[in-house]
Amino acid sequence: VFLYAAAHPTGKQLDAIRRELGYYRPNSMGNQWAGWTMPDILPQTPDEGPIVVSRSRGISMIGAQSWVTLYNIPLLSTDVSAARRIARKVSARGGGLPTVQTL
Structure with a gap:
């Protein structure tokens, strides 16, 4: 579980977490979204829970913002x-x- 915005101790934003996890990195074809290709071991330590990703469950992000x-x-x-x-x-x-945030 990754926390963002008011739920995160330093207010880290959702887009920052996604970038750190490689969510917007192109896949082997160049331009396509690669967020679905998470590695078995996360590149960032989650705020709660294991660092090993379950392929059937994925990861969760929880936050509170306006x-x-x-x-x-x-x-x-x-x-x-x-x-x-x-x-x-x-x-x-x-x-x-x-x-304004852009992807």
Whole structure:
């Protein structure tokens, strides 16, 4: 079990945990989401529970935060590096809009 936001002692955000776990890392084909390919041993120590992942149960993330509004905005392009640049520029961590997170 990984804790995030108000449930985490330092307020770590969900996207940070997902990045640490390799959730957004491309698979062997290059651009596809690889979050489903978790290793048997987690690269990060969970806040609670074992470090060994059960293939039938997966992992859990528990958190508490204010209301969130999510948008999926498709980019009609095959240029992955351009998509990453756009995502970085509009996100708070890239110096863009405060509180905006991009994947």
